[in-house]
Amino acid sequence: MTTHLLVATTLDEALAAMANGARPIAGGTDLVVGARVGKAPLPTELVAIDRLDELDIVGMVPGGSDDPTPLLFVGAMVSHATIMNHPLLAASYSGLADASALVGSPSTRNVGTIGGNVMNASPAMDTGAPLLAMGAMAVLQSVSGSRTVPLAELWTGPGTTSAGPDELCVAILIPRRMGEEGSAYVRLEYRRAMEIAVVGAGAAVTLNDDGTVAKAAVALTAVGPTILALTGLEELLIGTPLDDLSLSAVAMLASEQASPISDLRASDKYRRHTVGVMAKRALEAAGRRAAGETIAIPVNRAEGIGAARNAAAQNGAAK
Amino acid sequence: MTTTEIPRFVRADGPDKVTGSGRYTADLTLTGMLAAKFKYSGISHGRITRLDVTAAREMAGVLAVLTDADVPDVHYDPQIKDRTLFARDIVRFEGEIVAAVAALTPEIAEAAVAAIIVEYEELTPILDPEAAMDKSSPLVHEDWESYEAGSWLVRSGNTASFSSLERGDVDAGLAEADQIISSRYVADGSHAAPIEPRAVVAQWEGNKVTIWTSTQVPFDARAGVCETLQLPTNRVRVIVPHLGGGFGGKCGFHFEAHVAALARTAGRPVRLVFSREEEFTIPDRRREGIVVELTTGVRKDGSITARKANVVIDCGAYIADTAFFPQLAAMHAVGPYLVPNLMVESQIVYTNHQPSGSVRAPTAPQVCWALESHIDEVAKAINMDPVKFRLKNAVDTGMVGPLGQTYEEIGLRRCIQQATEAAGYGQELPENEAIGVAIGWWPSFASASGSYVKLDDDGAGQIITGAQECGTGAVMTLRQLAADELGMKPEDFEIIYQDTATGPYDMGATGSQTLLNNGRAVVEASQQIAEQLRELAADRLEAAPADIVLADGKAQVAGSPESAVPLSKLAAIAGSGKLLLGHGSGSPPVAPPIVGANCVGDQGMASWVGPQFSCHAVRLRLDPETGVTRVISVHADHDSGTIINPMGAHGQVEGAIIMGIGQALTEGTRYDETGKQMNTSLLEYKLQTAADSPSIHTQFVEVFTENAGPHGAKGLAEAPNIATAAAVANGLAKLIGSPMRQLPMTAERVWDTISEGGS
């Protein structure tokens, strides 16, 4: 099996290669690893997109005609390392920064990109839940044009998307987060690094002036064929404070709506339970951030999640 | 002691390792070298009905394809000859080698392996060792009775080796008890998981073969090649380049003969390099799964009246080196406690799992975990603090241990006192935190072992040893011993090692024995040179040899330092006459006698040379909603006798504790219903990372031990891997309110136990 690799220097070059059947590759953390472990051989035609600097940009763009709200533009080639260290993202899109900060190891965060994470469409991807909770969309481009697809419509199953084979994800768009909005992502992990989410949850919350919930969204990781958006939150949360009662109700709702599998990492029963715990912790952290509290990125390490709640002392600090 | 207080010790092999210039086996390339790949059974139990390698042999670029038909008809394994190099008729685990290929490239070799046709009549896999003990169980080895085996072994059907320990009258002892506590614990198998996957390179010149291999035991590897390929030892040379860790996983004889046979057939050098998945599934060195049932009788005052125990060990498909495991496990089911009446029955049972083998303190972390969890249950039953209970019952200097061994000075009680005190045992802790405490013991393995030492005419030294360095620094420390004897500096010596053609025999990097045994050999060899130097100096300084002191690179007359001659000058004189050559093999210490106890299936494990003791106190934090446990700190106190290289000793304890935390929480082999391993990657088989590792505080209780290694040193590399998982378990049990019954204590298992409200 031989592979031809084109190192694209312009977006047009990359799109033309994809129109001719090439698969895009950036950091290789999914594609090359997949080939090495025998999951799927490397495609015979590859186009490297890691030099497309125009896709390595974070910034605000104007909204469309139907919704003028400005949007955050995160180029598909933006790495997890960039996201977690980006002041704007850490401050206002914290859930995404939480997720990127948990991906793999420093080296996978360095070469792994948001575009690759989203398009790999693993139900265990870390960035998926916060992006879905924040209402993100993917911009797909091909030689014949470009379209914007909400992530909920992009992911169709484990490893599958509604994108055409010639379409390259060039960016992720996230509606602008208003001042009172907070977001967070937490995951269940057996180790503090080098993990894939056993389960996880992302949450985005807007609070009213009185501290009650104005708007909330929660999405769940690794409990279904795709990242799962929690439904029916409005009835539970709108106008209520984020207290033990409402958080427990969300945990139950998450456990109910999850449809996890049993595998090496966990049983369906354990996943169903813990995804509820993650949902309430994500929501709580998002709510605290919305109320102006600073919780360091990622929440998992700041809050000792996976260990005792609210125990600030971490391994290092406890010495 | 913090690291900054530890005397500096720069390893002789350090510069090779930090600059990338050091070569490991997989780094070697020889002209014309071929790539080897194996064809594995891929099923746990089956009868081969067809094996056709014709297509593979005919492929372009394939130079050798071998099966059982192509190698001598030899059964091997050190204790029971139950195995052949290639599967013969029956395959007994998923990693059984059916055929081997050597080809121009790894890709061609892989294609050739895929072209080998094997058909099986699948047989029901035998996977539960307890069920396999039943007389009605099908047999893993139908012909077990015909295998050549050690006459001391007690065998029957699937039970490959049985041992019992008996002392006093266990029923009478239980009858005296105020409380009788019974528990059952199940430990899953696990892995050594060195970071270097194994590799072998073989090259023939004429009728001699040189094999470079990532083994911990070059002489055992050579013996395996000689036995299976029927060659005399002097035509097989085994060289170990730098070894990328072992932890027991690279003990034993593995694949050297397969690669040598391929190289002979192909007429070319051949290299085998394992993938991580192969490293997990193929070698006969899995840490064994064990079921432990314990019953203890105890009086209200905390004294133990009796112990009954039943231990069942999962052998896997072949015996490898595990025949002594039942007795070792039985000792750990008793533990370093005063137990007047006991009856332990222990067996290792064939199954269709990957074979077990010696991994860092075989059987000990698992059985210690079971026993120490049980001890906390016993203490709780009589409302006694578990540390107080241990101090009351632990063996001590001058006492007669549970199997009738009388102890010289030992430091177990000091270990318990110091570790618990340093850990702040008994203090108020934040919610969801606890400190668990456990104690462990381990023998020092006495063995024959040899070394040469020489000083050349410029006074530079060489130690030529059979000892094997697997990373611990034990071989590196030999320089220190030679230097001390000769009044020189460690860096005055180079070490020639890991080559069966140059060094005398040594057992290898196994049984924590290198410093204990080879250290004695180096001291003896150095003393011979010291004696020569003193004689030479006495001549020149006009003094009696007995009055000559070797220090600071000089020979000087005691009390008159101005009357001295440099050793280099003496070496130059010797260089034109009687050369400065020493050779030593030391005299292995003999195990103390046992009095008042009986062992069936005794393999010399009931009384221990240089017994080591330890106490670990682990502070941990539990997330009760998920069952995830984080270890915050570990306080470890060890009696391993005299510490010769403090930096190396601390490194052993620290590494072993992190391995122990992995065993406690995240490392466990998972099987599917057919007996195949499912978590064969480092993502699903989870080693602890730097981000998980807690702070570790080590103290050594240095008691001088006469009957041990050089300067009273005992072994060290395995002992610190024993009590950690047990201490974690006891911390968890405090928080959960009941013990964990299965190892590893994964988050889900902890959560299950919490949800059940205890077990």
Add this chain to the structure above:
Amino acid sequence: MSNQETSKSVFLNVNGVSYPVTIDGGRNLLSVLRGEIGLTGTKEGCDDCECGACMVLVDGQPVNSCSYLAAQTQGREITTIEGVAPSPEEMDPLQTNILEAGGVQCGFCTPGMILSARALLERTPHPSEEEVRIGLSGNLCRCTGYARIVEAVQRTAAGAKTATGDTGQ
């Protein structure tokens, strides 16, 4: 597609030297470094980016060379363990410190560990212990328990002057 069409001549810059190699587009950087260029200090410990033994720097950033395509590194600067020491006679302080702190046992993880540490110190010159531990969390070590490696990185950050002493060379 035939071999001639897919195997391409490319230049890889490794430790300041430009190497011409003819490779298939699917070849990973690790196999090219070890097999074609002959630099074996970079190790292979797993099949799936999970051990860090193959860590190299590409333009100063840590990369698992086992899962990175060699051809993607054209025009970029690759640093392997062989390129860490300033000269054959002198070691980098990270190398000296990891050795003197006792952070080396079997040595198989050491090259990758040193490169991850170098990237960390480049990014964060004065890391906390927690930052060091997270920074090294992609490099598994089975021997040491990490404590002395973490200490060596902190010593290096503090610029601790270590005695040169015996390096065995």
